[in-house]
Amino acid sequence: MEYLKAFIVGGIICVFGQILMDRTKLMPGRITVLFVVIGTLLTGFGLYQPIVNFGGAGATVPISGFGYALGKGVMKEVTKEGFVGIFTGGLKATAGGVTAAILFGFLSALLFSPKAKE
Amino acid sequence: MEKIQDKKQQYQQRVEEISPKVNLLASSAKAFFVGGLICTFGQIITNVIKNMGYSSDEAAMITSITLVFIGALLTGVDIYDNIGKYAGAGSLIPITGFANSIVSSAMEFKKEGYIFGLGAKIFTIAGPVLVYGLLASMVVGLYHYLIY
Numbered sequence: 142m143e144y145l146k147a148f149i150v151g152g153i154i155c156v157f158g159q160i161l162m163d164r165t166k167l168m169p170g171r172i173t174v175l176f177v178v179i180g181t182l183l184t185g186f187g188l189y190q191p192i193v194n195f196g197g198a199g200a201t202v203p204i205s206g207f208g209y210a211l212g213k214g215v216m217k218e219v220t221k222e223g224f225v226g227i228f229t230g231g232l233k234a235t236a237g238g239v240t241a242a243i244l245f246g247f248l249s250a251l252l253f254s255p256k257a258k259e
Numbered sequence: 260m261e262k263i264q265d266k267k268q269q270y271q272q273r274v275e276e277i278s279p280k281v282n283l284l285a286s287s288a289k290a291f292f293v294g295g296l297i298c299t300f301g302q303i304i305t306n307v308i309k310n311m312g313y314s315s316d317e318a319a320m321i322t323s324i325t326l327v328f329i330g331a332l333l334t335g336v337d338i339y340d341n342i343g344k345y346a347g348a349g350s351l352i353p354i355t356g357f358a359n360s361i362v363s364s365a366m367e368f369k370k371e372g373y374i375f376g377l378g379a380k381i382f383t384i385a386g387p388v389l390v391y392g393l394l395a396s397m398v399v400g401l402y403h404y405l406i407y
Contacts, residue, residue, distance in 0.1 A: 143306070144299050151298025151353070152291035158348030159290035163281045169351050170360065170384045176352060177392045185399030198301035201319045202326065203294070203352045204388075210319070211392050215400035224404060231396030238354075239389070241324040242361055245331035246381050250365035253335030 143197060150196025154203040173204055180208025185216070210235050286347050293342065293349030301326055301353075323354050330358030335366070360384040 161172050180203075183189040189209050193200040200206055214234020218226030232239070301322050308318040330353075333339040339359045343350045350356050361381055368380035382389075 144302050147302035148295035148299045151301075152295030152349075155290040155294025155349045155352045156287045158294075158352040159287045160283065162348050162351075163283050163286055170387065172348070172351065173357060173360065173384060174387045174391050177388050178395045181392060181395035181399055185395075185402055196298075198305050198319075198322060199295075199298040201305075202298045202301035202322070202354055204354055204357050205352075206319070207323075207354065207357070207388070208392060208395065210323075211396040212399045213316075215396040216403045219400050219403045220407065227397050227400035227404060230400055231393050235392075237320045238323045238327065239385075241327050242331075242358060242385060243381065245328045245358065246361035246365055246385075247377070249331040249335040249362045250369055250377050250381065253337075253362075253366060254369065255363075255366050256337045 146195060147197050147199035147202075150192065150199030151202060152199075154200070154205060176203065176205045177208040177211070180205030181212040182208075184209045184212025207235065207238065210238065289345060290347050290349035290352075293346035294352055295349075297326075297350070297353040297355060326354050327358040330355030331362045334359045334362040357384070357388070 158172055158176065161167055161175070162169070167175070180189060183205075189200070189205070189212070193206075193209060201209060211231045211234065215227065215230030218230030218233060220226070222229070304322045304325050305318045308321050309315070313321065330339060333342075333355070339350065339355070340363070343356070343359070350359070361384060364383040365377045365381040368376040370376060371380075
């Protein structure tokens with residue numbers, strides 16, 4: 142059941158992205174940024190947490206889930222540390238993901254070269 | 260001046276005529292299926308890690324790291340872009356697609372050197388994501404600070 146929920150929620154979030162891709166002239170990179178920002182703001186207004194509670198990885202694996210981590214982290218840190226948390230919460234919560242992305246991105250780009258396109 | 264406007268309009272019309280028409284229903288079904296599968300795979304990883312005694316937040320973080328690794332590897336061996344041709348947003352929106360965009364541009368510009376090529380272009384997509392993501396998180400933080 143948990144897997145079915147993840148499949149459906151993750152699928153629906155991707156369909157939103159597909160509609161943007163097909164019906165607007167937005168480049169993929171802009172859609173990615175848009176999803177992160179929307180995920181962060183929805184989390185701030187308490188609207189993304191219910192989606193995560195229901196869909197699990199279906200809501201955290203899409204890139205909007207990165208926004209969820211940013212938003213949740215900053216709120217947690219503000220509650221704990223006060224004003225300074227506004228500056229530290231977002232990066233603290235996502236440090237692992239960002240560092241991993243840089244490490245694996247670096248290694249992969251180092252080891253492989255782009256294939257010639259026909 | 261008017262002639263140029265005319266030409267521009269003609270050009271626009273021509274572009275729309277010859278652009279391939281997308282079938283939104285078909286591409287959405289593919290995006291749903293592939294995106295759903297990647298998320299289900301993420302749920303499996305999350306459950307395995309939770310069973311090892313990690314909290315939900317830690318499990319979600321380790322899942323992201325694992326998926327970023329897989330996405331980066333599949334991009335390097337030229338498999339992920341082929342999935343992307345079929346799946347569209349189904350492979351762009353999951354975090355594996357984020358890894359894909361990081362590796363693609365870093366790999367592409369490696370020939371311009373390791374510092375200003377690979378090192379700079381690794382942030383072509385990751386940079387905007389961090390800039391606007393962090394700014395949004397500050398908005399949320401400020402809101403949370405003022406309200407609670």
